[in-house]
Amino acid sequence: MSLTLLRSLCRQQPRIQKQTTLALYRFCHQQEQKRDDGKVQQTETAKEKLAVKYSRENVKRNVQGYVFSRFFDYVKNYDKVLEKKFPSAMHVYRVFLVGVKEFFNDMKKLVKITKIVYTHDNDLRCLTRKEIELYYQMPRDMKKVAPVLLVSALPFANYVVFPLAYMYPRTFLTPHFWSIQQKVDFAQQDLKHRLQYNRRVFRCMQAKLDVMRKNNDPLCEQFGNILGLLGSGLHPTSEEILNIRDLFSRPPLHLNNLSSVHLKYLCKLHDLNAGLMRRYRLSERSYIVHHMDLAIKREGGVHNMPVESLKHACFVRGLNATNLSTESMIDWLNEWVKVSLVVNQDNISMFLHLPVMLSYNHPNNWILTH
Numbered sequence: 001m002s003l004t005l006l007r008s009l010c011r012q013q014p015r016i017q018k019q020t021t022l023a024l025y026r027f028c029h030q031q032e033q034k035r036d037d038g039k040v041q042q043t044e045t046a047k048e049k050l051a052v053k054y055s056r057e058n059v060k061r062n063v064q065g066y067v068f069s070r071f072f073d074y075v076k077n078y079d080k081v082l083e084k085k086f087p088s089a090m091h092v093y094r095v096f097l098v099g100v101k102e103f104f105n106d107m108k109k110l111v112k113i114t115k116i117v118y119t120h121d122n123d124l125r126c127l128t129r130k131e132i133e134l135y136y137q138m139p140r141d142m143k144k145v146a147p148v149l150l151v152s153a154l155p156f157a158n159y160v161v162f163p164l165a166y167m168y169p170r171t172f173l174t175p176h177f178w179s180i181q182q183k184v185d186f187a188q189q190d191l192k193h194r195l196q197y198n199r200r201v202f203r204c205m206q207a208k209l210d211v212m213r214k215n216n217d218p219l220c221e222q223f224g225n226i227l228g229l230l231g232s233g234l235h236p237t238s239e240e241i242l243n244i245r246d247l248f249s250r251p252p253l254h255l256n257n258l259s260s261v262h263l264k265y266l267c268k269l270h271d272l273n274a275g276l277m278r279r280y281r282l283s284e285r286s287y288i289v290h291h292m293d294l295a296i297k298r299e300g301g302v303h304n305m306p307v308e309s310l311k312h313a314c315f316v317r318g319l320n321a322t323n324l325s326t327e328s329m330i331d332w333l334n335e336w337v338k339v340s341l342v343v344n345q346d347n348i349s350m351f352l353h354l355p356v357m358l359s360y361n362h363p364n365n366w367i368l369t370h
Helices: 003-052 056-076 080-085 087-121 129-152 158-167 181-197 198-215 219-231 238-243 245-249 260-269 278-298 307-316 326-340 348-352 354-361 363-370
Strands: none
Touching: 056 181, 056 260, 056 363, 080 238, 080 363, 087 129, 087 158, 129 158, 181 245, 181 307, 181 363, 198 245, 198 260, 198 354, 219 238, 219 354, 238 326, 245 348, 260 278, 260 363, 278 307, 278 348, 307 326, 326 348, 326 354, 348 354
């Protein structure tokens, strides 16, 4: 049986090989045909994509997008183009742009601060030192810069107003529009003008000494010693000044007893208008600076103030802080604050004379006046 099966397989082997070869040929032919069909489809798809890509509408859209993007980049960097071609004009533009932003921000702060003060019955003890400084200075800045901003709103007026204001920034503009160097220079110029009245106030104080001697005032001798120190190039200490504080709460040194000329010189010394209501303006000035000193005390003392704030505080109180060391500014302000903290409504005149008693002979002030 096995021989019979073997013989039948041998007879069928050629036929099986032929069928296998035929099937393999058909399979290869089908695979090749599929590849050819795929290549044809890919070729047709690529042609369609190219046709869409380079169609009139697509090319037009791409060109418009390219032109717009280039134009957008040009406009975006147009300020740099102008800065290269017109550097002076662009500098003026940037000065006013930055200045107006800072001015507007301070105006918003002033509105908030004013609301806080009104809700606390006009008590400045609810404010920080910086807020008190802004509360005092910002209304003056608004009055100063208002004409420039109002006139510049007129048609074509800005072409005249802005260059004119830029040429005379100290007259027409506020510190919001000044550079750092301008702030230093203008602060020195303002202080130099104020210091011209130091000697005149000192002469008025000397004239009061004769009146005290006639009235046999018990503090006359101590007051004379302080005037002697000032006349010899020295300054009294804060303790010596506090020892005569009662002298400023009665005639002839009480604020209500000062002569018109004396009041005028004090107004000029404190950078105030010497017109009508001099006593009111001097009282307001003393009240504001006194509360600044109270805020300094609440915030940890003079030594916690940054350097720029120290310089500003010295200029406000009548000391030229240019090229002055931080330690010197702190020492001088500490002396000032010691006296300021005990000032009240009765001896407010003592506060008004502090610039003379504490900085009359200071070397930095003499540099400006001699």
